[in-house]
Amino acid sequence: MRQRFWLLQAACLGIAVLWSSLAEAQTENWPRWRGPRNDGTSTETGIASKWSKTENVKWRLELPGPAPSTPIIWQDRIFLASAEGSSLVFLCANTSGKVLWKNTLGSGNYEIRRDESNAASPSPSTDGKNVWVKLGTGLLACYDFNGKEVWKSDLQERYKPFSMYHGMSSSPLLEGDRLYLQLLHSNEQIVLALDKATGREIWKHARQTDAREESMHSYASPLLYRFNNQEFLITHGADYVVAHDLKDGREIWRCGGLNPPSNYNLYFRFVASPVASPGLVVVPSAKNGPVLGINPKGAKGDLTSSTTNYHWKLADSTPDVPSPLIHNGLVYLCRENGVLICLDAKTGDQYYMERTHNQRHRASPVYADGKIYLTATDGTVTVVKAGKQFEIMAQNTVEERLSASPAISGGTLYLRSYNALYAIGGK
Secondary structure (H helix, E strand, O other), X not given: OHHHHHHHHHHHHHHHHHHHHHHHHHOOOEOOOOOOOOOOEOOOOOOOOXXXXXOOEEEXXXXXXXXXXXXXXXXXXXXXXXXXXXXXXXXXXXXXXXXXXXXXXXXXXXXXXXXXXXXXXXXXXXXXXXXXXXOOOOEEEEEEOOOOEEEEEEHHHHOOOOOOOOOOOOOOEEEOOXXXXXXXXXXXXXXXXEEOOOOOEEEEEEOOOOOOHHHHOEOOOOEEEEEOOEEEEEEEEOOEEEEEOOOOOOEEEEEOOOOOHHHOOOOOOEOOOOEEEOOEEEEOOOOOOOEEEEOOXXXXXXXXXXXXXXXXXXXXXOOOOOOOEEEOOEEEEEXXXXXXXXXXXXXXXXXXXXXXXXXXOOOOOEEEOOEEEXXXXXXXXXXXXXXXXXXXXXXXXXXXXXXXXXXXXXXXXXXXXXXXXXXXXXX
């Protein structure tokens, strides 16, 4: 009898370990602004589609101040930058909603457009060992998971002072042993590759442009294209999207036509970032301008007038701030007024153009579990069924201002409002 008891207990333990292993295998970290593939998609399932300020909320963590930067998650750790009055802080919480540490990074916080944004706009990145944070003040720093500083640098002292209307909000791209940055403003147009371990400069590329006035300013973030035996860095701003060689930053190709010279707009700054899938780079612009579906295969030089390097072009209807989303052969464009456009990724043919929620949208859309999550600044998140047919599955609100893009990890949807961090639903 006792032997049976021990056998049963061992079997139960084995099943528990198996379920734990399966859960860990299905859990996907969210290590940067647009997730593990830098495209806003998650492979996790069981993600909540309905909640309120109190219903289906696992926990709510009050934050020291507002910021539009997206939280990042690695296993049981959550990292985010925030304003705290005139100061700027970086904090780490666990996935139970408890703050583990908080570091004050400095002062100099500023507000943009009636508190629409501030100096804590860029999102951090992590490789699971260290975490990197950049601020609109120019501070770039690396910390370990215990909050100990590894290195720190001031980009405005190291290079030229930022000169742009709405602050430096471009997030750094962490890939391999490098941090890639684009600093595109009136005083300087440069692209950088830094050693993530030390902050040492690996290369600097002076990016050429004929843009003028505010059109020189970019709030977009760099993107890595690595498909079909091709790899290059993509930067976006100052009227052009540009592909760079990863070895030295040299230009491989560029594409303009986004701000036509015949009707040049001096205030045509880029905020939305490109997104890529195999054989396709989707390039947004600004202010109801064009969207490009670029074919990067064999691309070299200036593609603006190319007849072979486009899958498709849209003359207008670009998202102004939310970045595009690609999933399962479809491209989703969320305009700032809540209109969602669904296109065929190969042809650019439109399946629908429908309004979701008539409020300003600043966050980028996220996909998970057959659903598209669209975040409006009034705190409403519209959940749309993924696919060629438009269907709103749910609309939820936390009744607090939202500008940060959602993050997903461990079956949980994380929403960062200007007041708090919410953990929604989940396994």
